[in-house]
Amino acid sequence: MLEEGIHSGRWKSGDRLPSEAELVRQFGASRITVGRAVRDLQVAGLVERRAGSGTFVKGARDPAALSFGMLVPDLGETEIFEPIWQGIASSPLARAHALVWGSSAGSKEEQAWGICRQYIERRVSGVFFAPLELTPAKDEMNRRITRALDEAGIPIVLLDRPAAPYPDRGHHDLVGIDNRRAGHVVTDHLVRLGARRIAFVGLRNAAATVDAREAGYREALHARGLPCDTSLVHRLDPTDVAQVRALLDADHPDAIVAANDWTAARLMHALLALGIAVPRDVRLVGIDDVPWAPLLPVPLTTFRQPTRQIGAAALAAMLDRVARADLPTRDILLHGSLVVRASCGAPPGGASVSGA
Template identity: 55%
Template sequence: MATVDDSSVAATPAVTGEKRGQPKYLQIVESLRASIEAGRYRNGVRLPSEAELVRRFNVSRMTVVKAMQHLQQAGLLTRRTGSGTYASENSGNQKPVFGLLIPDLGQTEIFEPICKGMAASPNAGGHSLSWGHSVAPSANKEDEAEHLCQQYVDQRVSGVFFAPVEFGQRRDQVNRRVLKMLKSARIPVVLLDKCVLDYPARSDYDLVGLDNRRAGYLMTDHLIRQGARQVGFLAIEGSAETVDDRIVGYREACYAHGRELDRRLVLRGDPGDAALLSGAIASHGIDALLCANDHTAALAMRTLLGLGLRIPEDIRIVGIDDVRYAGLLPVPLTTFHQPCLDIGAAALAAMLDRIANPHLPARSILLNGSIVVRESCGAPKA
């Protein structure tokens, strides 16, 4: 006889949380239905006893009985006298589908391997990922995000992995609308890479990504240990809060090494702006540059070389992400490697856990990476 010891069906007190106006039995129904649809209970698997559900959900026995009757009427459960309650034989025939709501997919390199990590995860069996469809090749990211969201709501997917829109004038409004639509449809959400609110605010959704503060610290520390006297930080205006986290790490490393914390050393602007870079270098004596990401570093490198500066002899430059072309730049780029495959696997695990425990507090799951040393930082060759 198949059975599942699923002690994580719901966290006590599950029914005293976010949906106070909803009948308690319906909250139990939602939690168990989500677990069944996510494949946590396979065909014919025995569910926890009524007594166990009473304890986990902190409700009366009659409330649990009403919830089980509701699921039985929906054809999801089968009750066997003297034996217990089981998932219906056809309850697991349909694979749960998770939507990928990533407007930057195909444009930002980190998301493709993150999705690959989801698909290759040991937890991926019995689930499938939906890549969605763009409005049109020329659609902007804001419109694409809302269009994909509506698709997933119409398809009634089991969950959505959402990488919030980063740039654009309407990004904040669009991100809020997307999450509101998914919440109204009762679709679980796991955020990828970044939150939707600026620190110290925190959204009500799980977040899986890189430990950006640590990445900023380690890259700055690396530059200083290579002999950099004045490290600057370069970011494009309007970047997401992940960049702010990297700036925090950068400042902490400068402080740890006894360096002056000068606001003017944080440059926000176009990395292709020769006047911006040359002016900062001349005014503040910058001899090393930590860029918010590899894309910014690549553009800045082209600008610096165009100014006649030598890398790393005149100025050291490093990035964060370790994209595929980082080692192919005119001066191979030292960078911080994002463990994208592991991020994808952790995101899928977070989604399954969220489905089984819908009333858990929102969590931030931040993974560490590693420094990839190349010529641009001036470190001795291995």
């Protein structure tokens, strides 16, 4: 709406845009939506913000500039995607281009499909797509979205996760971390601390990244000569105290690898509610290193994702793909690092360990 107003000449170079409060009243949108739209214009180089004065039009974007859509159904639920977006937006490569957001109503699947259709109608230059998870229909909808964008000739760069379950891969570039290695690193860390009955916990219908992290967990146990008992692998709701109690009674784990920090945090609260001390009774680790990981009742040991760097690498990959459609499909996997905190039971003063 704002971009169209600038290109149509409604607001000319040097004009001051209405305040965000005025735009909310004018367009009937939420303050968050208006704020995001203004930030998108700033990233695209169409406006500049002057402290104490307001937001001013810089002029229409260069016709050679590109516009890229963000399709992240789990934004706001999965904490890694906001800093990934910030990494894309703050990259020097983004200055000549526009990052746009779509919006749609309905279920998560309906919203994702609606935004996909908007991007096709708008003829964006490419789409950054973080495939759906945590819904039984995720694989079907992810295939539908990638097929529609492919048919429209719109390049896709996948963020964090593939769009199809393993071993299917598809032909789209992917930028993230080596999730199998992340699972291996956190599991091996627990083994080196003395843990011998290590459980793995993830959510049902999770993204393929969780399967890869589970594979790394299994490989770490095998490499250390420990049995990999399939009964120790669980897909459950970590907020359900009864399910967590059943896991403890059946498996008697001395440590748990959570598929991500979201799961680890809820497991920690369930364990504490059951009177299980972390790490005295059960050591606990996660993966991602979200901002609140050190603020949990017991600060969480986890594997840090370099999220902003993932965003910058994703934009570079997209520009490469737009320039050369014939490039081979790439997995661009950035290094993460183990961040040692109290939940694993390591001696005080344990330091972060960089990825190799």
